[in-house]
Amino acid sequence: MLPDDIVLEELMRLSKSVFVNREVLRPDYVPEKLPHREEQIRRLTQILAPLVRGERPSNVFIYGLTGTGKTAVTRYVLMKIKEYVEGRGPGFIYVYVNCRHDDTTYRVLARIADALGERVPFTGLSTAEVFSRVKAAIERFGGVVVVVLDEIDFLVKKHxxxxxxRLTRINGELRRGKVTLIGITNDVSFVERLDARVMSSLGEVELVFPPYTAEQLTDILKERAEKAFRPGTLAPGVIEYCAAVAAKEHGDARRALDLLRVAGEIAEREGAEKVTVDHVKRxxxxxxxxxxxxxxxxxxxxGKLVLAALLVLGGKAQSTxxxxxxxxxxxxxxGTEPVTQRRVSDLVGELDMLGIVTARVxxxxxxxxxxxxxxxxxPETVKKVLSVEEGLREVLA
DNA sequence: CGTCCACAGGAATGACGGGCGG
DNA sequence: CCGCCCGTCATTCCTGTGGACG
Known part of the structure; x- marks a missing residue:
């Protein structure tokens, strides 16, 4: 095939695509507009304003269910302040840590070290060692370090x-440099389990993100869809349908955006002209x-076997x-040796945390x-996935 | 109104594999 | 290469508890 043909073919394909820019619908995209979050942006900016003068802002604690814009707003505001400060005054460093992914003390510290330009090995060092390296790196930097701990409940639950x-006390130990913590959680009950001393320090200022309503989700989706799709490729009602589905799942904007993006991808795969409600359902x-x-x-x-057991029981069990x-x-x-009931209890807890099971005491x-x-x-979905596992297909039949 | 069930869930411990500094 | 430290999976032993039953 001639290069010309490749180019032409690719252009043809792209011109037929329902997307202009699908990145806009991805969960880590930080949009230029954040509809219905004006109040939170204003508050957070006020709180973090001392950064402009190179001073340390109060620690912030942010609550709100998943997909209510906590992460997006936080990143947005920090990004904007960073841009504003650029070349205008003392800089600051900001570290974003997702504690769902980095859910150990060690990994969180390694993240912070990394952002400060301090290379820390994957594993092998004691946490105390990493901690003191982080401290040294902060002192070397000398400015304000903003540490965003997203989904902080995961870290606390496990460790x-x-x-x-230690992080809330670190400012007292540092000779130079300061740390501001921004804790983000979607688990409100988590606050009660937190040590009072930590909470009073971490929660110097609190910020609440309410769930979006279906109408607000519609606004958000419209906003993004305009940038993501070619004009006229969305069938009527598609956005409203996505918004309604996500609104039922506690007003989760991320879910709504995912739904819209994947629906678009399905439509595109089929070479459909328009994205329809049926695509969304699929x-x-x-x-x-x-x-x-x-x-x-x-x-x-x-854990897989426990899930299989739940499937055999028709997807619900009256007791552990x-x-x-x-x-x-x-x-x-x-012909496998079973683990103890204590262990199964933990596995159930894990499944609960991962959200594929609910376990109510x-x-x-x-x-x-x-x-x-x-x-x-x-159950069909789980069955489909589990059947791949050695020998489980027969057991589940 | 106390008892007592069927667990929840904390604490300590250990085996194991992986990775690093020295 | 050794010794140390890590995370993961699992065990053992344990204390705690909401509320129907007697």
């Missing part, structure tokens, strides 16, 4: 608040399949004990206290 405690299924297989992939082997019995049967069928009075466990995704 307690020790790191937080996008829902595809997204569910993706998230479920992603989650299951990271699960320990016995019931589930454990079903799990043991699966182990027997596979209930008390049945005289008949004990247990957890009622139910699948939150469609």
């Amino acid at each position: 307690g608040d020790e790191l937080l405690y 996008a829902r299924q595809e997204i569910e399949l993706d998230t479920v297989s992603e989650v299951i992939k990271t699960l320990p082997y016995h 004990g019931d589930l454990y019995i079903a799990y043991r049967q699966i182990c027997r069928a596979l 209930i008390s049945k009075g005289r008949y004990g206290k247990t957890r009622v466990i139910a699948l939150t995704v469609s």
Whole structure:
């Protein structure tokens, strides 16, 4: 094929695409406009304004459910302040850490070190060593370091608040340089479990992000769709449908944007002229399949078996004990040594955290206290993903 | 109104593999 | 290469508890 033909073919293909710029719909895209978050932007800017003078702002604690714009607003405001400060005064460094991904003390510290230009090995050092390296790096830098700890509840759930405690006290130990912490969480109950000393320090200022309504989601989607799609490629009602679905799931803008993007991708794959509501419906299924297989992939082997046991029970178990019995049967069928009930209890907790199962503690009075466990995704999806696993196809049949 | 069930979930511990500094 | 430290999966032992039953 001649280069000319390649170019022509590619141009033809692109001109038919429903997208002009699909990046705009990606979750990590920081838009120029953040509809219905004006108040939060204003507040956060006020709080962080001391950065302009090279001074340390108060620590900030931000609450709000997933997809309510916490991360986007925080990054947006910090980016803008950084641009403003550029060449105008003392600079500052900002570090963004997602604690869902970096969920150990070590990894969080390594992230901070990295942003300060201090290379830290993957593993091998003691956390105390990394901590003192971070401190040294901050003193060398000498300015304000803003540390954003997103989804901070993950870190605390797994490793307690020790790191937080140390970070909130770090300013007293530093001879030069200052640290401001921005903690972000979507788990409100998490606050109660936090040490009072940490909370009073971390929560010097608090900021709340309410969920979006369906109408607000529609605005957000319209805004982005204009940049993402070629004009006239969205069938009527598509945006409203995405907004309605996401509004039902606690006003999650990320979900709404994902839905729209994947629907577009499906339409494009089929060479369709327009994105329709039907594409959105299929996008829902595809997204569910993706998230479920992603989650299951990271699960320990016995975690998968526990999930299989739940499937055998029709997607819900009245008690951990019931589930454990079903799990043991699966182990027997596979000739695998079962783990203890204590361990299964933790695995259930893990599945709950990952959001593919809900586990509510209930008390049945005289008949004990247990957890009622139910699948939150469609059993077919889980079955499809689990069937890939060695020997499980037969067990599930 | 106390008891007592069926677990929840914390704490300590260990085996294991991976990775680094010295 | 050794010794140390890490994260992960798992065990053992344990204390705590909401509320129906007696």
